[in-house]
Amino acid sequence: MTSPAGRPPDARVHRQPGDGWVECACGSRHWGLNGAAGLLLWRIAEDGPELVLQHRALWSHHGGTWGLPGGALSDGETPVAGAVREAVEEAGLDATSLRVHAARALVHPDWSYTTVVAEAVGPLDPHVSDPESLEIAWVPLDDLADHELLPAFGDALPELRTMLRRLVLVVDAANVVGSRPDGWWADRHGATERLRDHLAGAGPAGIDAAAVGLPGQTWFPRVVLVTEGAARGVAPVDGVEVVAAPGSGDDAVVDTVARLAADGVNEVVVATADRELRRRVEALGARTVGPRLVRH
Numbered sequence: 001m002t003s004p005a006g007r008p009p010d011a012r013v014h015r016q017p018g019d020g021w022v023e024c025a026c027g028s029r030h031w032g033l034n035g036a037a038g039l040l041l042w043r044i045a046e047d048g049p050e051l052v053l054q055h056r057a058l059w060s061h062h063g064g065t066w067g068l069p070g071g072a073l074s075d076g077e078t079p080v081a082g083a084v085r086e087a088v089e090e091a092g093l094d095a096t097s098l099r100v101h102a103a104r105a106l107v108h109p110d111w112s113y114t115t116v117v118a119e120a121v122g123p124l125d126p127h128v129s130d131p132e133s134l135e136i137a138w139v140p141l142d143d144l145a146d147h148e149l150l151p152a153f154g155d156a157l158p159e160l161r162t163m164l165r166r167l168v169l170v171v172d173a174a175n176v177v178g179s180r181p182d183g184w185w186a187d188r189h190g191a192t193e194r195l196r197d198h199l200a201g202a203g204p205a206g207i208d209a210a211a212v213g214l215p216g217q218t219w220f221p222r223v224v225l226v227t228e229g230a231a232r233g234v235a236p237v238d239g240v241e242v243v244a245a246p247g248s249g250d251d252a253v254v255d256t257v258a259r260l261a262a263d264g265v266n267e268v269v270v271a272t273a274d275r276e277l278r279r280r281v282e283a284l285g286a287r288t289v290g291p292r293l294v295r296h
Helices: 079-091 141-146 151-161 173-177 188-205 249-261 275-282
Strands: 021-023 029-031 036-045 048-056 070-072 098-107 112-120 133-140 166-172 222-227 240-244 266-271 287-289
Touching: 036 079, 036 133, 048 079, 048 141, 070 079, 079 098, 079 112, 079 133, 098 151, 098 166, 112 151, 133 141, 166 173, 166 188, 166 249, 173 188, 173 222, 188 222, 188 240, 222 249, 240 249, 249 266, 249 275, 266 275, 275 287
Parallel strands: 036 112, 166 222, 166 266, 222 240, 266 287
Antiparallel strands: 021 029, 036 048, 036 070, 048 133, 098 112
């Protein structure tokens, strides 16, 4: 027995909140009453980037094509949480062995799909773990032309290719703290700790892509805070690394940027208003933003 569209029947053995079709004002039907999300998981192999792709079950929408593990968002679920959950369910991935770096949203009048971009940071063995896939495999980025892609994934691929990188936000603590006259001079150490704690919360929340000149909608940075002088004893916390300058804070920022930029996958952005420091780090290939983006 086949579906009215001529496809084999839906083989899913369970339904979850959020499952269902949306009749969108764009004229198409979309899966996911709360929208949908998928995980674009990448790693750098010997011959270049590889992606985890799903060969879609024949009964599914655009069955037989290759796309990303993903599906409908549950009630109250964020796109990042939903994409990771679906990838764990469909591809047997270990959520502790990946790091989310960015998100790209495709927004329709009555529905949206978010591609969550993540990097493999530990051992992963992607495999078919539910009825929604014919195959789950690492596929070299250069081999995608040999695969019939899900149309929407194929349309998004040119931009998604540019998102296979990491955002590292290097914060010039002294300059950012000093950018607002809130009495920081009376307690530079305490003011820097407040900035650190603010950054610890800002990282997981993400940064608007346009604010740092990157593609997509949101980036989730690795945060490096460079301290100097009286703030040199500020300790790191979860989500914020701290580099204590042994001398000049500007020199420590430049050294940090040079070290990070040596890994070509890192996209380094420096938060400072110091014109000379901006010139020095931009010469190393870093982008710069003003203190307003990161200050508490």
